[in-house]
Amino acid sequence: AAPLNLSYKIHIATENNFPTAAGLASSAAGYACLVSALARLYGVEGELSEVARRGSGSACRSMLGGFVQWQRGERPDGRDSLAHQVAPETHWPELRVLVLVVSGEKKQVGSTAGMQTSVDTSPLLKHRAEAVVPERLALMMRHIRERDFEGFGQLAMRDSNQFHATCLDTFPPIFYLNDLSRHIIALAHRFNAHHGRTKVPVSRPPRPVPPPVAHTLHAGPNAVIFTLADTVAEFVEVVRRSFPPAANGDQFVRGLPVGAASLPEELLAAVVPEPVPGAVRYILHTK
């Protein structure tokens, strides 16, 4: 269809198939979608990530597929704060994402307001931004290029923890993690420990099968687990046994199909000590 004239008025109706304002980047997805749809409708071409960024900073990232870096930029007006693709979505086909949706509750503090308070009050955030992030960013790009899941996973976990540390260093403190988040983090560490990967390796041991999982939690209690395709079924079963679903048992796993897995007794004993029924609402399996 030919592009609309810009003078045309439109009615916008949006729908989210994700929990909103729960630390799952719903505003990024929403603004990226809005900008893409409007650009196509009106025939706007050119750099759209800068436009999306005005709605919600992280929306610029969501304009591209695969692995995307959001560059801070140098200009005071922020116009060079853009996203670019580090690797396309075909680069690491075995990488999987499991979103553990624990609660549809709204965040205590919105991300943008929270970030501003952190910038104003947290000495640790200043140090993180100046001294820690640049080095970690370069390291993360290398792990992605080399498809090094162990390096990728450990750095993802450490950086997620450090983000939450700076929230706690904010005054008044911001808590995005709750007891259930801690429970899920501990579950991932027990799972990895069982597969012999707890410690920071001094010399790199030969890669065992299956590889471990990596947790990352954003501005909310929902947990995102990175893992490789051949670990998905086993870890999903661990989550199901740890948080037995209440009523919606058949919709507990959504997204890409997940195979069946039966857990060895010693894994169950080591990793799933005491089930908490209903605590995880559902798991979204995606790439």
Added chain:
Amino acid sequence: AAPLNLSYKIHIATENNFPTAAGLASSAAGYACLVSALARLYGVEGELSEVARRGSGSACRSMLGGFVQWQRGERPDGRDSLAHQVAPETHWPELRVLVLVVSGEKKQVGSTAGMQTSVDTSPLLKHRAEAVVPERLALMMRHIRERDFEGFGQLAMRDSNQFHATCLDTFPPIFYLNDLSRHIIALAHRFNAHHGRTKVPVSRPPRPVPPPVAHTLHAGPNAVIFTLADTVAEFVEVVRRSFPPAANGDQFVRGLPVGAASLPEELLAAVVPEPVPGAVRYILHTK
């Protein structure tokens, strides 16, 4: 009595009137007591804080009364890592401590082992030790010398939060705070907000009455609240209404006597939204 000859063998029996291994410095109290008692028994004189420090680092602080600084020292063997008194216990007679004992559970990770893992893995702890603590230490001494409760309280809260931030930045992460700790921290902030003291003051407003409270949480979920004498009764009543005691209602407040206080309706509405019965086991009121 004359001192015992060092060849005498002794039987040691100890008892704690505090929860053990719950982030309330029970090992510091225990070792300080042991060293004092043995020194008196055997007639040992001289610098005992260095001896106490060998049992548990923080025990050197507990050898002295009042406000005590534990100096890091410079020597590799640690023999100049000693405590000294900043001000005697008579310096600030209005200052009060309320210990909210929430659970006798053992810590997930002992403080000494946890600290070592943090030193090994947390980039934020390194920055905190090098760049943040020296400045804050000097500031805290000034607040104590000047009996500036507002400065003292805010710095105590921020530094407590930053300690927990470095625990979270440790890998694997250490969590000493749980949902109840967060609940108590939020309660203190609401109480202060109600008394008009939420924000970091840009210019210092005239001091209102009553002054605010300050939370600090150590290596466990129990909370320590600093406040001034004329706020104790009101805040204790706020805690009682927020966490109505179960069976032991008459032993809910221990230590120094606490007067009765009735809470204005608007304070109740603003500060005590939803009571959680039984969550706080008891309050210890001390100086």
